[in-house]
Amino acid sequence: MHDSFPETPTFVTHLECGMERDHYAADQLHGLSQAGKPLLVKYDLNQIALSVSQADLASRPANLWRYREFLPVRKSENIVSLGEIQTPLIPAPNLQGGKGSIWIKDEGRLPTGSFKARGLCMAVSMAKELGVTKVAMPTNGNAGSALAAYGTRAGMKSYIFCPEDTPEINVREIAAQGAQVWRVNGLINDCGKIVAQGKESVGWFDFSTLKEPYRIEGKKTMGLELADQMGWQVPDVIFYPTGGGTGLIGMWKAFNELKEIGWLTGKLPRMVAVQASGCAPMVKAYDEGKEHADLWENAHTVAAGIRVPVAVGDFLILRAVRESQGFATAVDDAQITAALDEVSRQEGFLMCPEGAATYAAYKQELISGRISPDESAVLFNCASGLKYELPPADQSIDITQPIDFSLFT
Numbered sequence: 001m002h003d004s005f006p007e008t009p010t011f012v013t014h015l016e017c018g019m020e021r022d023h024y025a026a027d028q029l030h031g032l033s034q035a036g037k038p039l040l041v042k043y044d045l046n047q048i049a050l051s052v053s054q055a056d057l058a059s060r061p062a063n064l065w066r067y068r069e070f071l072p073v074r075k076s077e078n079i080v081s082l083g084e085i086q087t088p089l090i091p092a093p094n095l096q097g098g099k100g101s102i103w104i105k106d107e108g109r110l111p112t113g114s115f116k117a118r119g120l121c122m123a124v125s126m127a128k129e130l131g132v133t134k135v136a137m138p139t140n141g142n143a144g145s146a147l148a149a150y151g152t153r154a155g156m157k158s159y160i161f162c163p164e165d166t167p168e169i170n171v172r173e174i175a176a177q178g179a180q181v182w183r184v185n186g187l188i189n190d191c192g193k194i195v196a197q198g199k200e201s202v203g204w205f206d207f208s209t210l211k212e213p214y215r216i217e218g219k220k221t222m223g224l225e226l227a228d229q230m231g232w233q234v235p236d237v238i239f240y241p242t243g244g245g246t247g248l249i250g251m252w253k254a255f256n257e258l259k260e261i262g263w264l265t266g267k268l269p270r271m272v273a274v275q276a277s278g279c280a281p282m283v284k285a286y287d288e289g290k291e292h293a294d295l296w297e298n299a300h301t302v303a304a305g306i307r308v309p310v311a312v313g314d315f316l317i318l319r320a321v322r323e324s325q326g327f328a329t330a331v332d333d334a335q336i337t338a339a340l341d342e343v344s345r346q347e348g349f350l351m352c353p354e355g356a357a358t359y360a361a362y363k364q365e366l367i368s369g370r371i372s373p374d375e376s377a378v379l380f381n382c383a384s385g386l387k388y389e390l391p392p393a394d395q396s397i398d399i400t401q402p403i404d405f406s407l408f409t
């Protein structure tokens with residue numbers, strides 16, 4: 001029945017508070033730690049290194065579950081999958097800056113059209129393994145869509161709360177995939193409060209970003225996959241559009257795990273957290289040398305996926321950025337829109353606005369000198385550009401009139 005996912009040994013030893021480092025038992029349902037901080041999954045890395053090799057991985061299908069030993073799901077029957085393919089790493093030789101050393105990692109090819117599928121397939125699989133039947137989540141769109149899809153596939157009920165101005169397509173795709181969805185006249189943190197308040201009375205499990213431990217493990221596969229695709233090498237710099245930060249935290253965890261088992265030996269990538277200037281709490285905290293970020297008032301940006309005014313994993317984002325000798329930087333909506341247009345027209349690649357923000361940041365930081373054109377850079381395009389509203393294209397031809405072929409220059 002589950003031939004596509006053969007049983008393999010698993011190596012989770014325990015969970016650990018990202019802040020206090022106190023331990024929590026594996027194989028039990030957990031939300032945040034006692035200190036109210038995200039829990040990180042810990043593995044017996046020595047045993048992983050002894051039981052699986054790079055050659056073993058290479059012989060498996062190129063998908064997220066190739067990295068099974070590095071993942072928390074114990075039993076294959078609990079894997080909830082919609083086909084999480086390895087996403088392509090596409091060179092972008094026509095873009096300004098690098099001498100052919102920019103790549104776009106196109107996460108828009110994943111189920112539900114965004115990399116939220118990586119996190120939610122893992123979180124839902126673990127929820128299934130731990131007996132959860134009802135889940136709830138605040139979302140700006142893509143996470144809700146992924147939860148709706150995987151939750152439905154796992155036979156769970158999902159309750160999803162979106163800020164009023166969430167893109168219509170996201171609200172509709174959530175509903176279409178069998179979840180219950182509500183628009184809320186507030187921001188994502190207001191939606192989060194509803195989820196927290198309903199825990200007792202409705203008995204749903206809180207799937208808010210980083211409030212359960214396994215989405216990070218799903219997003220961690222971006223780092224494992226990137227290193228694998230590059231022949232167990234890493235780029236010099238990674239530009240990541242940062243909202244709740246799951247992906248940035250997850251990738252940094254992946255690189256460190258790979259380093260610890262000796263699969264990565266050189267310098268790890270510099271992690272650059274890209275935010276929108278209308279919502280840049282991590283940039284402000286980074287610039288001020290703080291460990292935690294303040295709530296960002298009146299958050300606004302065209303890049304809805306990174307409109308996150310407060311993140312419970314703020315210190316983990318900032319830690320990864322600093323440990324990796326990266327930085328946090330913001331670009332405005334005009335830069336994002338111009339970057340999206342440039343990449344579409346120069347490379348034939350339609351980015352999502354959040355992805356476009358990474359290219360805008362790349363260009364900005366070449367000028368600032370914080371990165372150099374000799375550095376290889378990977379830009380994360382986190383969702384399909386087709387999920388967003390596009391500029392109108394309104395030329396038409398009237399076949400009852402003679403056609404003026406001189407138009408087609």
Ligand SMILES: *Cc1c(COP(=O)(O)O)cnc(C)c1O
Nearest residue numbers: 142243244245246247305354383
């Ligand atoms: C969620 C999302 C982000 C932010 O990702 P995090 O890992 O939560 O910081 C960026 N872009 C898009 C399209 C998203 O859906």
